[in-house]
Amino acid sequence: MRLKSVLASPSGYKTVVGGGIGGTAAAYFLREKFGRGVRIELLERETVGGRLATLEVEGEGYEAGGSVLHPLNLHMKHFVKELGLPTAPVSGGLAGIYNGEEFVFEESSWYIINILKLLWHYGLNPLRMYMWVEDILDKFMRIYRYQTYDYTFSSNERLFHALGGNDFTQMLNQTIDEAMQKASFSHKFINEMVCPTMRDNFGQGVNINGFVGAVSLAGAGSGLWSVKGGNKLVCTGLIYASKAEFISGTVLSIEPKTRPRSTGDPVKLYQVTYNTTAGVTGDTYDIVIIAAPLNRRMANITFKNFDPPVPEFSSPYHQTVVTLVHGRINASFFGYQDPSTFRFGAIFTTENPELFINGLGMVSPVEKKGEEGKLPLQSAVWKVFSKEVLTKEQLNLLFSSYDSVKVKKWLAYPHYSPPEPLPPIILHEQLYYLNGIEWAASAMEMSAIAAKNAALLAYHRWYGNADKIDQEDLHEKLKTEL
Ligand SMILES: Cc1cc2nc3c(=O)[nH]c(=O)nc-3n(C[C@H](O)[C@H](O)[C@H](O)COP(=O)(O)OP(=O)(O)OC[C@H]3O[C@@H](n4cnc5c(N)ncnc54)[C@H](O)[C@@H]3O)c2cc1C
Numbered sequence: 001m002r003l004k005s006v007l008a009s010p011s012g013y014k015t016v017v018g019g020g021i022g023g024t025a026a027a028y029f030l031r032e033k034f035g036r037g038v039r040i041e042l043l044e045r046e047t048v049g050g051r052l053a054t055l056e057v058e059g060e061g062y063e064a065g066g067s068v069l070h071p072l073n074l075h076m077k078h079f080v081k082e083l084g085l086p087t088a089p090v091s092g093g094l095a096g097i098y099n100g101e102e103f104v105f106e107e108s109s110w111y112i113i114n115i116l117k118l119l120w121h122y123g124l125n126p127l128r129m130y131m132w133v134e135d136i137l138d139k140f141m142r143i144y145r146y147q148t149y150d151y152t153f154s155s156n157e158r159l160f161h162a163l164g165g166n167d168f169t170q171m172l173n174q175t176i177d178e179a180m181q182k183a184s185f186s187h188k189f190i191n192e193m194v195c196p197t198m199r200d201n202f203g204q205g206v207n208i209n210g211f212v213g214a215v216s217l218a219g220a221g222s223g224l225w226s227v228k229g230g231n232k233l234v235c236t237g238l239i240y241a242s243k244a245e246f247i248s249g250t251v252l253s254i255e256p257k258t259r260p261r262s263t264g265d266p267v268k269l270y271q272v273t274y275n276t277t278a279g280v281t282g283d284t285y286d287i288v289i290i291a292a293p294l295n296r297r298m299a300n301i302t303f304k305n306f307d308p309p310v311p312e313f314s315s316p317y318h319q320t321v322v323t324l325v326h327g328r329i330n331a332s333f334f335g336y337q338d339p340s341t342f343r344f345g346a347i348f349t350t351e352n353p354e355l356f357i358n359g360l361g362m363v364s365p366v367e368k369k370g371e372e373g374k375l376p377l378q379s380a381v382w383k384v385f386s387k388e389v390l391t392k393e394q395l396n397l398l399f400s401s402y403d404s405v406k407v408k409k410w411l412a413y414p415h416y417s418p419p420e421p422l423p424p425i426i427l428h429e430q431l432y433y434l435n436g437i438e439w440a441a442s443a444m445e446m447s448a449i450a451a452k453n454a455a456l457l458a459y460h461r462w463y464g465n466a467d468k469i470d471q472e473d474l475h476e477k478l479k480t481e482l
């Protein structure tokens, strides 16, 4: 996105690169802060939505990227309300946890039976986990109060510290396995309940950091929802609401420039060069927000002549393959000789090198969300998560018959390997980077939070409002505010 500033800087432009939820939310929040007088442009090289995308199966659209939202994802909730988009609850079918040989846990359709089963298998671990995640979410929710009062942070570390102090930043530097072991969760519970959730949500095991692990556990909770028609509608809606000018182009490079103003004194700008169907072109901007993962395999933007240089971002993103299959599940692959007794609509897997899938579940079309009702053995659309593209042989093992297969290969989210530093937000004076927050946790709401933080940061740095940036003890200070 590109923001042409009229009021804030009469001679300059501002821009955001990337039309995913991060970039489009940044356009929205920039408009909110800088007002109607600025001109906003959005630069996107592929399709609006980025990692929010649908695939068509038998004439209907299905979420192939970011699919579920948490009931406490307040920015996303605000966006759908503001844009008038309909939402629907996301309900998975009965869950089973498969270890490659047998199901180590089978959910029942009877609530009380489930409670007894969970108690029998894992004692009080599930209840304690619920409370553990709630406590983290409680602290995480402080960000909304800070942002409502216009406070912003100049680094991801400072943002996380402001949420929960050292305990919170520590979660970023240890694995979810270490964090939960320290909190006395049992190995059996971590292996059979926590690890399958990490594998299904992030394609990685319990070596991901404690915070993204907690986000993943929250993402397996109740009250989940999605946008009818597809989550990517939020992105198109936000471009419209922000009145940003959409430019279809690939940003190639960014370079700082100094130009004389009509008054004679110099103005600092960024030269952004991008490729469009009409050829290579570019423009100068006074604020640039990058809302795309920065590394050579992804955004591939060259930062020219920065002093000090903008660091190279080389940490890898994790490949996840989403395969949408319209067919009948092969119950015998999962050890069920009598297919009529197989009732799972969601299958999670434990760590097992023999397994070629991370998880799979029955899904409904984006237009018909909330109208679920298919039985697992009927022909249905299944979403399979795997590390590699599934071979024909593997598909034939998983499905007794199928008539349609759609595949989407993603560099989906960071390959987490804590402890690791979080990338900076400020790359240069008025050059900001959103996606560093993904190294704490990658989710739609995280990009929206980073977008609001960057828009506030750009605004307060532009106008020199130091009292709104990196304030200590905000939680205590704001307790007395109404
Ligand atoms: C399979 C999968 C399942 C997921 N499930 C969930 C879920 O259930 N819930 C959830 O909350 N999150 C989920 N996520 C994560 C979520 O989708 C992402 O965290 C979020 O969409 C990231 O948004 P973003 O705008 O920051 O980045 P992106 O969506 O990646 O947007 C970046 C945009 O920048 C563009 N771009 C890149 N380089 C350039 C360039 N040089 N010039 C111009 N444009 C450029 C890209 O084309 C892209 O459109 C999932 C992700 C995947 C892949």
Ligand SMILES: CC(C)=CCC/C(C)=C/CC/C(C)=C/CSC[C@H](N)C(=O)O
Residues within 6 Å of the ligand: 067, 068, 069, 070, 073, 140, 200, 201, 202, 215, 216, 218, 219, 220, 361, 383, 442, 443, 445, 446
């Ligand atoms: C950011 C907070 C506080 C909560 C977000 C919780 C959430 C929705 C987590 C899910 C994150 C994620 C990357 C899920 C990937 S796959 C989702 C699902 N298993 C599917 O079937 O698509």
